[in-house]
Amino acid sequence: MQTHSEMIRAYIRAKDENRPHLMRRIFAETATLEMVVQTGTISFPPISRGVDTITQVLVRDFGKTFENVYTFCLTDAPSNDNGPFSCNWLVGMSEKETGTVRVGCGRYDWIFQTGGARLVEKLSITIHLMLVLSGQDLRPVMDWLSKLPYPWCPAEKAANGMPSVPDLKPAFDYINRVRV
Numbered sequence: 001m002q003t004h005s006e007m008i009r010a011y012i013r014a015k016d017e018n019r020p021h022l023m024r025r026i027f028a029e030t031a032t033l034e035m036v037v038q039t040g041t042i043s044f045p046p047i048s049r050g051v052d053t054i055t056q057v058l059v060r061d062f063g064k065t066f067e068n069v070y071t072f073c074l075t076d077a078p079s080n081d082n083g084p085f086s087c088n089w090l091v092g093m094s095e096k097e098t099g100t101v102r103v104g105c106g107r108y109d110w111i112f113q114t115g116g117a118r119l120v121e122k123l124s125i126t127i128h129l130m131l132v133l134s135g136q137d138l139r140p141v142m143d144w145l146s147k148l149p150y151p152w153c154p155a156e157k158a159a160n161g162m163p164s165v166p167d168l169k170p171a172f173d174y175i176n177r178v179r180v
Contacts, residue, residue, distance in 0.1 A: 001118060004085055005077040008110065011120075012071045012151040014055075018063035023055040028119040033057065036126040042104070044125075054123075066102070068138075069093040070145040072153040073108070074178060081118065085110045088178040090158055090171070092145045099135035104128075105174040129174055133167050140165055155179040 002010070007026045014022035033054045035044040048057050062069075075087040086109045093102050109124040133141065140163035148158055159175040162168055 003078075004081045004110070004112060007112075007120060008073065008078070008085070008108075009151055011123075012073075015058050015062060016069040016071050018059060020055045020059040023051055023059060026120055027051040027054055027123075028113055028117075028121050031120055032122045034122070034124040036124065038126065038128050039104075039130045041130040041132050042102070042127060044127075065096060066093040067096050068142055070142075070148070070150065072145075072148060072151055072158060074153060074155040074158060074175065076154075077152045081112070084112070088155065088175075090153070090175065092141050094135070094138055094142075099138065101133040101135065101137045101141050102130060103133065103141060103168060103171050104130040105171055105178075129170055131167060131171055133165065137165050137167070141168075 002025065010022050011026045013019060014026065029051055031051055031054060033048040035046055037044060045057060048054050070092050072090045073087045074090055078085045086107065088105065088107050091104045094100065095102065104127055106128045107126040110120060111122040112118050113121045144161055144163050147161060155175050155178055159172055162172050
């Protein structure tokens, strides 16, 4: 049986590296994904049910559009496997077709099964912010993200290493608000 930390790490790896086969190790067959999108710069179905549908949305469809994906939980890994787990997150990526850079921030709320394999029963992803930057910003953004501890990164470390790209200011402000 995997720990909550191992399942979250596997989820991030599945999504970021386009590895759909990992999703069955993370999500229960009847799991639910809830997407709360508070920006007009990205879209997802509001509710997805079942591991196959969740895999299609979060890995296969996502991987068709984005590459160079880095996702960070802006906290320490969960220290126990009791109850739900919530954390703020940071993501950076580039669009395959246009080369534009995306940097987003939000919140994960994980609910795990209490019996059996203790897989993810429900994941709620809130997207508070999704910035769209020029392709010229790819190098400084990727240099920054690739140096951060992955996938568990203290918010302070993410904020302190952020490149001075003016369009990143809303992400900098968000990360500083959620520092623990």
